[in-house]
Amino acid sequence: xxxxxxxxxxxxxxxxxxxxxxxxxxxxxxxxxxxxxxxxxxxxxxxxxxxxxxxxxxxxxxxxxxxxxxxxxxxxxxxxxxxxxxxxxxxxxxxxxxxxxxxxxxxxxxxxxxxxxxxxxxxxxxxxxxxxxxxxx
Amino acid sequence: xxxxxxxxxxxxxxxxxxxxxxxxxxxxxxxxxxxxxxxxxxxxxxxxxxxxxxxxxxxxxxxxxxxxxxxxxxxxxxxxxxxxxxxxxxxxxxxxxxxxxxxxxxxxxxxxxxxxxxxxxxxxxxxxxxxxxxxxxxxxxxxxxxxxxxxxxxxxxxxxxxxxxxxxxxxxxxxx
Numbered sequence: 001x002x003x004x005x006x007x008x009x010x011x012x013x014x015x016x017x018x019x020x021x022x023x024x025x026x027x028x029x030x031x032x033x034x035x036x037x038x039x040x041x042x043x044x045x046x047x048x049x050x051x052x053x054x055x056x057x058x059x060x061x062x063x064x065x066x067x068x069x070x071x072x073x074x075x076x077x078x079x080x081x082x083x084x085x086x087x088x089x090x091x092x093x094x095x096x097x098x099x100x101x102x103x104x105x106x107x108x109x110x111x112x113x114x115x116x117x118x119x120x121x122x123x124x125x126x127x128x129x130x131x132x133x134x135x136x137x
Numbered sequence: 138x139x140x141x142x143x144x145x146x147x148x149x150x151x152x153x154x155x156x157x158x159x160x161x162x163x164x165x166x167x168x169x170x171x172x173x174x175x176x177x178x179x180x181x182x183x184x185x186x187x188x189x190x191x192x193x194x195x196x197x198x199x200x201x202x203x204x205x206x207x208x209x210x211x212x213x214x215x216x217x218x219x220x221x222x223x224x225x226x227x228x229x230x231x232x233x234x235x236x237x238x239x240x241x242x243x244x245x246x247x248x249x250x251x252x253x254x255x256x257x258x259x260x261x262x263x264x265x266x267x268x269x270x271x272x273x274x275x276x277x278x279x280x281x282x283x284x285x286x287x288x289x290x291x292x293x294x295x296x297x298x299x300x301x302x303x304x305x306x307x308x309x310x311x312x313x
Binding site for chain 1: 145146171172173240265267270273275276
């Protein structure tokens with residue numbers, strides 16, 4: 001009986017966590033009336049790092065700077081700026097670090113390819129190990 | 138061949154461990170982000186001045202002397218801690234100190250300067266934090282050194298400590 005109760009609590013905690021993960025920090029007064037523009041603002045905000053918390057996007061962060069940046073992005077969208085222009089404005093000031101997804105550049109090649117190289121090395125080691133093991137058997 | 142291959146994970150693990158310990162020992166602030174504006178010209182801006190009746194116009198303030206730009210606010214405790222160092226820096230010749238009063242109450246800021254002393258030659262009011270965003274600021278206090286051509290040469294995030302004060306003095310002489 002107790003085990004069942006604990007199991008139910010765990011399931012509910014897990015579900016609550018899932019729901020909370022989807023929450024965002026945008027306040028009602030920030031939301032744009034034009035649905036298309038608001039969707040664009042949310043898309044951009046999800047990819048912009050909160051420079052204060054550093055592990056959250058500005059879409060999720062309650063930090064004052066995150067709010068300032070959300071408002072700035074919305075103002076730029078209303079001015080008719082494109083996604084690329086807004087990203088450029090932000091990276092010109094805060095560097096590529098402000099993007100949660102690092103851009104594909106010469107300086108970030110290692111970041112993109114090292115995981116694949118490590119997996120390949122791992123496969124090679126396992127393969128060679130198995131081959132030798134079979135031989136010795 | 139097999140033995141050699143098995144050494145690979147061990148070597149890799151040792152290197153990772155060494156890098157990890159090196160980064161632990163070396164003095165650095167892991168959350169500090171290098172400024173993307175270093176060696177770039179400052180953005181032009183206009184704002185209300187806290188000290189003067191006339192507007193604060195950046196093109197009139199920069200481009201003649203070396204300028205130390207300090208983002209501060211009265212609600213920021215580390216700003217109070219570094220204030221004495223900023224006053225010391227203001228004794229340097231051929232240097233001007235500009236303050237950017239970030240999201241602050243102007244009345245309180247004036248009182249604060251009366252009480253603690255005013256090292257700033259002019260102060261721009263940044264009520265909405267727009268100037269701060271243009272300078273890539275993410276947490277005050279932040280201090281910049283701009284050379285006589287209006288190019289940003291140094292940025293420090295956090296309060297000025299004795300060590301940073303010495304570094305700034307050295308950099309000012311070097312930039313001269």
